[in-house]
Amino acid sequence: MxxxxxxxxxxxxxxxxxxxxxxxxxxxxxxxxxxxxxxxxxxxxxxxxxxxxxxxxxxxxxxxxxxxxxxxxxxxxxxxxxxxxxxxxxxxxxxxxxxxxxxxxxxxxxxxxxxxxxxxxxxxxxxxxxxxxxxxxxxxxxxxxxxREELAVLILEWSERGAGPQAEWLHCLGQVGVDLRDRLIDPDPAVRLQAALVHEDDPRGRELILAALAEPPPPGECVSSRSSPQRSASPLTSTRSPRLLARWPVGTVGPASTTAGARWCGSRSPSDTRRAGPLLNRSARWFGLW
The missing domain is CATH 1.25.40 (Serine Threonine Protein Phosphatase 5, Tetratricopeptide repeat)
Structure with missing residues (x-):
């Protein structure tokens, strides 16, 4: 061409x-x-x-x-x-x-x-x-x-190999339309929150999101959630997956969950907040996250 x-x-x-x-x-x-x-x-x-x-x-x-x-x-x-x-x-x-x-x-x-x-x-x-x-x-x-169905199968295969935090793979699965409601009761709080962000209309998901946003964000955690393995991370890269969630151990539901809202403070695109979902947007504005 x-x-x-x-x-x-x-x-x-x-x-x-x-x-x-x-x-x-x-x-x-x-x-x-x-x-x-x-x-x-x-x-x-x-x-x-x-x-x-x-x-x-x-x-x-x-x-x-x-x-x-x-x-x-x-x-x-x-x-x-x-x-x-x-x-x-x-x-x-x-x-x-x-x-x-x-x-x-x-x-x-x-x-x-x-x-x-x-x-x-x-x-x-x-x-x-x-x-x-x-x-x-x-x-x-x-x-x-x-x-998307063939992609979901491939992503699921990779997630089962343990190549990265489960919450991040779950985010990918949710983006291609996989039903994740069974993960709303997962023992990992990061996984539960990610499932909640996909199913915010489910009462259980809504409860998880509101509980997460009720906690203050960890100090200084306003960084990119996605960076290339070949290039240094930048606070102006787009926010496509909740990488920060995996930093918090099981049981720290508040800080880990809050990061899902706080991560948008480093958004690159003017439409990034739209991708957060209406409930998360309303809640985040209430708590002053953006």
Missing amino acids: TVEWSRLGHAYGRAIDTPGHLAALEFGDAEAREAALNHLDMAVLRQGFPDTATAPAVWAVTALLAEGRAHPDTIESLLEFLGDAAMSAIDLSDDRYFAKILPDLADAVEQAYPVVLPLLRASPPDRALFRAENLVAIARMRSLADR
């Missing part, structure tokens, strides 16, 4: 520098690759807002991954870029300002799904959860609803 980048734009103007950065993901040295990843994050999809260069960049990144041309140390960050692009396509779908951009972006993200899925199947254990989180973000696209 031939792209006239000079006719496209990103957050800082014409996207004439984008093709050079994309090439660096395959051929560049470590410094050039890092600059390229920053370009995708800060210019092509700045703070979750797409521009005309975003969809072509998603196509290009997908091609790099599909053909095995992306440098190995960029894989996780490229998956994160695709996941963030998916979140933008979903969260901004009703925003008229982006009406001309989103159809192409949605199409590009959807085509990335079959490329990313094998990367989760063949993932090293220490990267599986991160890859699953980003794949789940893509699978939330409406046109991919019929693919």
